Amino acid sequence: MEREQYLAAIKPRMPEKRFIHTVGVMETAINLAQKYGEDVKKAETAAILHDIAKYADIEWMENIVRDEKLDERLIGWGSELLHGPVGAYIAQSEFGITDEELLNAIRFHTTGRASMSRLEKIIFVADMIEPNRRFDGVERLRKKAQKNLDKAMSACVRHTLAFLIDTKQPIYPLSIECYNDMMNRED
Ligand code: GDP
Numbered sequence: 080m081e082r083e084q085y086l087a088a089i090k091p092r093m094p095e096k097r098f099i100h101t102v103g104v105m106e107t108a109i110n111l112a113q114k115y116g117e118d119v120k121k122a123e124t125a126a127i128l129h130d131i132a133k134y135a136d137i138e139w140m141e142n143i144v145r146d147e148k149l150d151e152r153l154i155g156w157g158s159e160l161l162h163g164p165v166g167a168y169i170a171q172s173e174f175g176i177t178d179e180e181l182l183n184a185i186r187f188h189t190t191g192r193a194s195m196s197r198l199e200k201i202i203f204v205a206d207m208i209e210p211n212r213r214f215d216g217v218e219r220l221r222k223k224a225q226k227n228l229d230k231a232m233s234a235c236v237r238h239t240l241a242f243l244i245d246t247k248q249p250i251y252p253l254s255i256e257c258y259n260d261m262m263n264r265e266d
């Protein structure tokens with residue numbers, strides 16, 4: 080499928096604001112893919128589909144987790160944690176995407192995980208720094224992303240975890256594994 084077809088397919092599944100965010104992630108992911116030698120088309124498709132499940136019904140998503148034998152630990156965490164893995168399921172079942180790298184970029188875009196691929200890092204970072212994001216420190220993350228993808232990934236995961244701790248939210252195990260993995264690679 081081409082870009083315009085994917086965009087038309089996701090548009091009715093989310094509010095306008097989320098669609099604008101998605102286009103921002105797409106443009107940022109394309110830029111990073113070009114910069115770091117990743118497959119641009121794969122980055123584009125993963126970015127367009129990354130939040131496709133964000134507004135899906137939670138009970139429906141929890142049933143997908145059970146039926147498709149996804150990580151059972153997801154049950155009870157709500158749509159913020161479910162929409163990545165379920166988004167990958169939708170990309171596969173509705174859009175016929177079979178490329179595991181592309182599916183993993185969607186699957187792990189919220190939490191990250193240990194040993195992320197270049198494409199996974201690009202989608203994770205693009206999601207956080209796309210032009211419509213506004214938060215203290217985002218400009219610093221944007222600059223890092225133009226210099227070094229691993230350092231940007233590391234800074235993004237630290238920012239997310241610091242935010243979760245500050246706001247007294249529980250941290251999903253994969254998020255911690257992602258953090259530990261990035262810190263073990265810091266030089
Ligand atoms: P979005 O879908 O574009 O808004 O961005 P993400 O998919 O990256 O994140 C969705 C939400 O999940 C954000 O509010 C994050 O702070 C939150 N989030 C990410 N990791 C964790 C985690 O380990 N635990 C919890 N409770 N929330 C998380």
Ligand code: FE
Pocket residue numbers: 129130133162188189
């Ligand atoms: Fe998301």
Ligand code: FE
Pocket residue numbers: 188189203206207
């Ligand atoms: Fe994210």
Ligand code: FE
Pocket residue numbers: 100104129130206
């Ligand atoms: Fe997003």
